[in-house]
Amino acid sequence: MANLKKIAQKANVSVATVSNVLNNRGRVGEETKKKILRIAEDFNYAPNRMAKSLKMNKSQTIGVIVEDLSVFNAPEIIDGINSFAEDHGYSILLMNLRMKKKTGVQYPDTEICKQEAAPMFKVLLASQVEGIIYIGIHSRDVKGILPDSSIPVVYTYCDTSNPKDLSVNYNDFSAAFYATDYLIEQGIKDIGLITGFKNSESTMERLKGFKKAFKESEIEWNPEWITNGDWEFNSGYHQGLVLLQKNNKPRAILAMNDLMAGGVIKAANELGINVPGDLSVIGFDNREISQYLTPKLTTMSLPLNEIGQQSIKLLIKKIRGEKILSNKIRLNCKLVKRESV
Amino acid sequence: MANLKKIAQKANVSVATVSNVLNNRGRVGEETKKKILRIAEDFNYAPNRMAKSLKMNKSQTIGVIVEDLSVFNAPEIIDGINSFAEDHGYSILLMNLRMKKKTGVQYPDTEICKQEAAPMFKVLLASQVEGIIYIGIHSRDVKGILPDSSIPVVYTYCDTSNPKDLSVNYNDFSAAFYATDYLIEQGIKDIGLITGFKNSESTMERLKGFKKAFKESEIEWNPEWITNGDWEFNSGYHQGLVLLQKNNKPRAILAMNDLMAGGVIKAANELGINVPGDLSVIGFDNREISQYLTPKLTTMSLPLNEIGQQSIKLLIKKIRGEKILSNKIRLNCKLVKRESV
DNA sequence: TTATAAAGGTTAAACGTTTTATCAAAGTGG
DNA sequence: CCACTTTGATAAAACGTTTAACCTTTATAA
Numbered sequence: 130m131a132n133l134k135k136i137a138q139k140a141n142v143s144v145a146t147v148s149n150v151l152n153n154r155g156r157v158g159e160e161t162k163k164k165i166l167r168i169a170e171d172f173n174y175a176p177n178r179m180a181k182s183l184k185m186n187k188s189q190t191i192g193v194i195v196e197d198l199s200v201f202n203a204p205e206i207i208d209g210i211n212s213f214a215e216d217h218g219y220s221i222l223l224m225n226l227r228m229k230k231k232t233g234v235q236y237p238d239t240e241i242c243k244q245e246a247a248p249m250f251k252v253l254l255a256s257q258v259e260g261i262i263y264i265g266i267h268s269r270d271v272k273g274i275l276p277d278s279s280i281p282v283v284y285t286y287c288d289t290s291n292p293k294d295l296s297v298n299y300n301d302f303s304a305a306f307y308a309t310d311y312l313i314e315q316g317i318k319d320i321g322l323i324t325g326f327k328n329s330e331s332t333m334e335r336l337k338g339f340k341k342a343f344k345e346s347e348i349e350w351n352p353e354w355i356t357n358g359d360w361e362f363n364s365g366y367h368q369g370l371v372l373l374q375k376n377n378k379p380r381a382i383l384a385m386n387d388l389m390a391g392g393v394i395k396a397a398n399e400l401g402i403n404v405p406g407d408l409s410v411i412g413f414d415n416r417e418i419s420q421y422l423t424p425k426l427t428t429m430s431l432p433l434n435e436i437g438q439q440s441i442k443l444l445i446k447k448i449r450g451e452k453i454l455s456n457k458i459r460l461n462c463k464l465v466k467r468e469s470v
Numbered sequence: 471m472a473n474l475k476k477i478a479q480k481a482n483v484s485v486a487t488v489s490n491v492l493n494n495r496g497r498v499g500e501e502t503k504k505k506i507l508r509i510a511e512d513f514n515y516a517p518n519r520m521a522k523s524l525k526m527n528k529s530q531t532i533g534v535i536v537e538d539l540s541v542f543n544a545p546e547i548i549d550g551i552n553s554f555a556e557d558h559g560y561s562i563l564l565m566n567l568r569m570k571k572k573t574g575v576q577y578p579d580t581e582i583c584k585q586e587a588a589p590m591f592k593v594l595l596a597s598q599v600e601g602i603i604y605i606g607i608h609s610r611d612v613k614g615i616l617p618d619s620s621i622p623v624v625y626t627y628c629d630t631s632n633p634k635d636l637s638v639n640y641n642d643f644s645a646a647f648y649a650t651d652y653l654i655e656q657g658i659k660d661i662g663l664i665t666g667f668k669n670s671e672s673t674m675e676r677l678k679g680f681k682k683a684f685k686e687s688e689i690e691w692n693p694e695w696i697t698n699g700d701w702e703f704n705s706g707y708h709q710g711l712v713l714l715q716k717n718n719k720p721r722a723i724l725a726m727n728d729l730m731a732g733g734v735i736k737a738a739n740e741l742g743i744n745v746p747g748d749l750s751v752i753g754f755d756n757r758e759i760s761q762y763l764t765p766k767l768t769t770m771s772l773p774l775n776e777i778g779q780q781s782i783k784l785l786i787k788k789i790r791g792e793k794i795l796s797n798k799i800r801l802n803c804k805l806v807k808r809e810s811v
Numbered sequence: 812t813t814a815t816a817a818a819g820g821t822t823a824a825a826c827g828t829t830t831t832a833t834c835a836a837a838g839t840g841g
Numbered sequence: 842c843c844a845c846t847t848t849g850a851t852a853a854a855a856c857g858t859t860t861a862a863c864c865t866t867t868a869t870a871a
Contacts, residue, residue, distance in 0.1 A: 130595075132827055143851050148829060155830090156849055175596040179524040180827035183856045188520065190563075198552065199545040201758070208540045211566040220593065222531075223564045225552040252561065254471075255516040362762050391762050398764075417542070418759050421703050421732050423739075473857055484821050489859060496860090497819055521857035524826050 131172035139168050151176065182257060190220045191444060192253035194246055194275075195264040196237075198225040201416055202433050203266050206286060209437020210262060217445060222256055224249040236267045236326070243274050250275050260444040263287075268298065268331045281447040285440040288330050295447060297440045297458045301331050304429045304462035305338030305383075308411050311464055312381045313346050317409060321354035321372045321379035323365055323389050335385055335413075354379045358389045365392025373400050373408070381409035381470070387416040390426055394469070409470040424468035432460045472513035480509050492517070523598060531561045532785060533594035535587055535616075536605040537578075539566040542757055543774050544607050547627060550778020551603060558786060563597055565590040577608045577667070584615050591616050601785040604628075609639065609672045622788040626781040629671050636788060638781045638799045642672050645770045645803035646679030646724075649752050652805055653722045654687050658750060662695035662713045662720035664706055664730050676726055676754075695720050699730045706733025714741050714749070722750035722811070728757040728769055735763055735810070750811040765809035773801045 133151075137144045142161060149155035150165045151174075157165075182188040193210060195203050207223070214221055226245050228237045242265070253261055260280060265271050265287030272291040275282050284296040312320050322339055325332040336355075343350040354372060358364035365384055369392055372379060384390035390412030397404050404410055404424055412419055415430030439458055446453055474492075478485045483502060490496035491506040492515075498506075523529040534551060536544050548564070555562055567586050569578045583606070594602055601621060606612050606628030613632040616623050625637040653661050663680055666673040677696075684691040695713060699705035706725055710733055713720060725731035731753030738745050745751055745765055753760055756771030780799055787794055 134827075144828085145830080145852080146850060148827095149850090152829085156847090158849055161849080175592055177524070177598065177827050178596045179520045179529065179598055180856090181829080183518070183520040183524055183826090183858090184828045184830085186856070199549045204540040204545045207564075208566060208568065211539065211564065212568060212571075215566075220597065221564045223534075223548075223552065223562045225549060225556075227549065227553060230553075251516055255519045256561065257518060257520055388762070395764055417757075418762055421729070421759055423736055475857075485858085486822080486860080487820065489857095490820095493859085497817085499819055502819080518857050521826090522859080524828090524856090525858045525860090527826075 130177075131169075131174045132177065136165065136168050136172060136174060139172075140165050186257075188257040188259055189218055190222050190256060190258050191441065192222045192224065192249075192256065192258035192261045193264065194224045194226060194249050194253070194261065196226045196228045196242060196266045198223075198227070200229075200266045202286065202414075202431065203264060205433035206264055206437040206440075209434035210441045211437070212434075213438045213441045217441075219259075219441075219445070222253060222258055224253065236269075236329075239269065239271055239274055242271070246274060247276065254278070254280065260448050262440050262444060267329075268301070269329065281444055283440045283444045283447070285436060292456060295443055295453070295456050297436055297443060297460070299431050299436060299462050300459040301334035302338040302341070303459075304413070304431075305335035305385075306342050307338075307462070307464060308383055308413070308429050309339050309342035310345070312383065312409060312411065312470070313342060313348070315409070315470060317381045318348050319354070319377075319380040320350070321356070321382040323356055323358045323368045323372075323382060323384045323393065325358060325360045325385045325389075327357055332385060339383065351379075358385065360386055360388065362388040362392045365389025366396050367392070369393035369396030370400070373397060373402060379408075381411070383411045385413050387412035387414045387419045387426060387428055390428065390469075391418055391422055394422055394424075394426070405469050411464075411470060415465055420467070422469070427467045427470045428465055429462045430465050431462055435460055471518075472510075472515045473518065477506060477509050477513060477515060480513075481506050527598075529598040529600055530559055531563050531597065531599050532782065533563045533565065533590075533597065533599040533602045534605065535565045535567065535590050535594070535602065537567045537569045537583060537607045539564075539568070541570075541607045543627065543755070543772065544605060546774035547605055547778040547781075550775035551782045552778075553775075554779045554782045558782075560600075560782070560786070563594060563599055565594065577610075577670075580610065580612055580615055583612070587615060588617065595619070595621065601789050603781050603785060608670075609642070610670065622785055624781045624785045624788070627777060633797060636784055636794070636797050638777055638784060638801070640772050640777060640803050641800040642675035643679040643682070644800075645754070645772075646676035646726075647683045648679075648803070648805060649724055649754070649770050650680045650683035651686070653724065653750060653752065653811065654683060654689070656750070656811060658722045659689050660695070660719075660721040661691070662697070662723040664697055664699045664709045664713075664723060664725045664734065666699060666701045666726045666730075668698055673726060680724065692720075699726065701727055701729065703729040703733045706730025707737050708733070710734035710737030711741070714738060714743060720749075722752070724752045726754050728753035728755045728760045728767060731767055731769065731810075732759055732763055735765075735767070746810050752805075752811060756806055761808070763810070768808045768811045769806055770803045771806050772803055776801055 133144045133147045137147045150157050150162050261282045264285045268287050270290050271287045272289045289296050356368045382393050390410050393410050397408050402408050412426045412428035415428045419426035419428045474485045474488045478488045491498050491503050602623045605626045609628050611631050612628045613630045630637050697709045723734050731751050734751050743749050753767045753769035756769045760767035760769045
């Protein structure tokens, strides 16, 4: 590999001059400039980032720790991070915790993530990353999951109860509010709800949003139509069966994710209930499956890519010491209207 | 951040000694060793990778260029790469081409990938990566997509007609062969086929496998039942409709991906044809959707994780100059039997 | 006793950059 | 003709490591 020294020798000039030309600073004559640039081109020179980083004490690298890379939402977030990073000259050092495969547990608690993340954190430190983004794929309180240090951290796609932590996520509350409100706007008041895990932050926030929509419209929600799922297809199916076999059954069901919404549609099909004729269904996530259901699912899409972009934007601000208006960024979801309402 | 110098000062010892202790080489007394280790621990010392790399001329980093990170198969491959890398002390520098978003084209040709990949390649060179994995998510000939250089490259999830290139992919031919053969084994001889793009390598190879299975069983395949799709759900639906409305219709349909298989099932549902009672359906990819169809789809699962692992395994071998038995690794797919056959 | 080896260190150069201080030569104004 | 500025360049230190070469001191062998 070519380096400054070789170019300097070839050009009969000092290393400093070559460095100056290649970073166009300092005062260098036009002649020499041309010559050096040509030689660098010939040698296909690429500056040694290690040396540069060492000297400048800046690695132009940010570390990304993701709890589970192969879960549907993580790649799109990373994509967002990546595109912004690229535009700003940063590279991404990727660490995958692989929680699901490692622990066998689908929703590991904070403590176990903490243990697994520690060594990765150390690697990132050693790599002199200028900042870290932690992507927790199951929204929950990750307060202090990474050890305190002078290096800035942004928590993404998860919550943190420590107000000093920087975090970026979507807004569960408003998403559920708007989904419910949309149904009410269509003149549907008999709305059932299938939640996710009862103790998940997402579930609780969305439940609040759901109820808020009713309050705003000054109508009552029926507690009998609120039922608990576990985020899986089958729970949607079973709860759907339960809800739709009641004497007074809802005219619409809001499921807290697309999988469960799919289950509801399956249940409706089996019971001979027409969607959207007799029953409207709304999902959450805008996951791939939603566009292949029959009817195609109307669903709340999460701003995954934007979450990624905002995360790194926030991180870079922090790195540069710029003023940060709010530690906690919550982005809005968007309803994608398809055929199930 | 702590460094060798600080530790050395604190311990009243030379930098060299600290280095020796921390990498346990050289001759150092037990006393000093303990002391240095304790201080390093106290300081939460992490060796500066930049400096180390610079000196050792080894970055312990490998670059991964992926054509589209947010496509269903890429994350799992990267997951595989990552897990192997971690176990062997390598880190992953991730570059995302984002072909779809950038070019608007879903299946960009080699030339355009080449253009987009060039700057990333340069960044990776500058980062002193020891090797590169190029993940092309649409299997095709990527010969020479990255510029020639002394740094080893493995092409993953794509083909290359240059026999000198290292590549890892799954085996389209045998996958299609076994899927077809499985159907034949079940006593079904009237098998329809919905292909992907006609000019794709995958399509051609799988078509060969399909025909081979018939030859081996010494039965005839019906050319009328072979029809072209475009990998999308709708094409499966439409071709399904066509096939299933013929006077002599097939008893089984093999679709070259799960999306199209989903379309076939939808078509069957509409025509009142029972799956698997009257029609068996097999898909390809074992994508998420396959487990949520009704009936659940029997499909060929791609060894994505293993592809990732084998890629980096091969790359590391190449980096270390070890003997490489075959430049071209083709892994077998596995039939996951569910309810549609 | 003396030569040799082993144990336990240290010194200093090197990796490829950046950057400050310095310098020579040429140009400019009075 | 002198003082001063400008232009174009260089030398050398520094970033945090590794490592070969060297240097003491003490133990061992002859």
